[in-house]
Amino acid sequence: MGKGGMSHGGAGEAKDGEEENMAVWLLGVNTLKIQPFKLPTLGPHDVRVRMKAVGICGSDVHYLKTMRCADFVVEEPMVIGHECGGIIEEVGGEVKSLVPGDRVALEPGISCWRCNLCKEGRYNLCPEMKFFATPPVHGSLANQVVHPADLCFKLPDNVSLEEGAMCEPLSVGVHACRRANIGAETNVLIVGAGPIGLVTMLAARAFGAPRIVIIDVDDHRLSVAKDLGADEIVKVSTNIQDVAEEVAQIHKAMGAGVDVTFDCAGFNKTMSTALTATRAGGKVCLVGMGHNEMTVPLTPAAAREVDVIGIFRYKNTWPLCLELLRSGKIDVKPLITHRFGFSQKEVEEAFETSAHGGNAIKVMFNL
């Protein structure tokens, strides 16, 4: 149950002897500081959770480096982090499903539950979404957070808190595989063997995909992908002139048509490869968000009825993720490559490690 570098170095004591809640605050570009984080009062449907495991996401790194991510801009200090698991400390008056001591994984986003998108079940698209560490909403790299009970999911006994935190990236893979209708007959191509490409691969296999080919520019990431069960790996370049040749290699590696391609990088080249490699009538799922505007051969793909499916976060994925982890159908533990504790120095190192990429897949805090 991975308890590396556990440290309470962050929690201070307030004047009246009670523990002062501390969190990692993003104060400016490349500037993180552990400071007090005052929690709101517990509502009747809320729980208070002591954070035990928090993973770092590419978006967290992006905020650290640029104080923004797509259209979201950090305008005032914000607590960072959103991939988390912890232990219930207190439950609100109306909470019947959880008790103090329960180990839970947290779904980060609180939607409004009133708009048409929410009522239709597509709450991930709610315009009023309040999402951990998407400004202006504070994140969860803290000693404790207050969160709605219905967004806290009890972990089975054999699922660790770190695996609980991994449910968040895994949810992206699950949501993508659902939207793309992955099943026993869909041969899958995955572009990009970073954390998202890898969880998508694990989810696709769990959904029954018979053959999975994964491509990347980085040898190490490709060998991790092979160890995690990719049928074939293909090394590709960053040069857009190479698309045609690489598509030929991909088809050879697949040995059959590509039914669904997941672009987990989101660049002109990766999308061009995806659109060109996918068979007529197939789907390309755009998961990665490299560049806002893209120059791609969209028309030839549309003229072969290759549809482009968009993915934004996830919806209703935690129960399935936990079941897949409980049954062992998916093992996310190999993705956790680095662990750090909750001190100023370790927080800075952790983010540097994650930002560096390379061998680092998922960097995990243990609190």
Next chain:
Amino acid sequence: MAETEIMAQGGVEAIMSCKGGKNEAEENMAAWLLGIKTLRIQPYHLPPLGPHDVKVRIRALGICGSDVHHFKNMRCANFIVKKPMVIGHECAGIIEEVGSEVNYLAVGDRVALEPGISCRRCRLCKDGRYNLCPEMKFFGSPPTNGSLANKVVHPANLCFKLPDNVSLEEGAMCEPLSVGVHACRRANIGPETNVLIMGAGPIGLVILLVARAFGAPRIVIVDVDGVRLSTAKNLGADGIIRVSTNIQDVGEEIVQIQNAMGSGIDVSFDCVGYNKTMTTALNATRSGGKVCSIGLAQSEMTVPLTAAAAREVDVIGIFRYRHTWPLCIELLKTGKIDVKPLITHRFGFSEKEVEDAFETSALGGNAIKVMFNL
């Protein structure tokens, strides 16, 4: 109510029409594409009738943008005209002869023709997505000869009998109408989908008609051309907006579009296919909505795809159609759709008229559907 059909006499030799009964020794003539902007009416030797085929005397044939493109360029996308080819594919006619295994069509039947013969053996065909068959033989897509001819031979199962109140011209219109039907199906148009249509050309207009027939509550259509927009208004568009060709205007135009719609846009149809039209469609469509890519103007596009994908706006591709003739005929029969206003120009089957017809269609402007009557 069948329209009065103009019998055109022309061609190098007099055309003798015989309805019902044996063939006479008439030479079959067709409009051949010989080179850029070079069409000639020349003999067209038909293959022998197979047991599952019928011979159809073509009576009505419409010109499509792709026909004009072949005419002007000797190619259309990846289809290249390498040898003389009969042009035309939007057609209807009268059965003259039926193969031995054909028991549901008879000589004299008025039929609309679905142009494409798929292989029926590949995975896509067997899955029902035969429009994507890699072995598709399609009228007027090289190297397959088209149907702007006195007669053609065609599989009986691709010939659909017209009800008494549906004319042969309306039968020919089933082909472009089918593009609209297929697109509205793939985009799931219904009573809750507010629709935006980019482009008020023939394809944009059939989408307008079909979307309404499928129950779309509100339809806004945009174009650069005022005349086309007023045609769209007459055909029932709720809102029309004139837009520019300048990509800087996208933001402002989207505001106008959203005001005209009065609510979110659930589905956008890009019936043009340029960066600007696709960008407008992607940005104007609500989160969780769909953009249907039909227009094939530009191959490589520079568009805000990621921003759209991050709102789960899906891009649905459309290529021709599948299983659409029965529904088209039903919609025409009941009057749920009226395609007759789209037929703006008519020509006969002589070399001069064939040239005039293609020039008229190529010019665009007031011309929506140019129809041959043979």
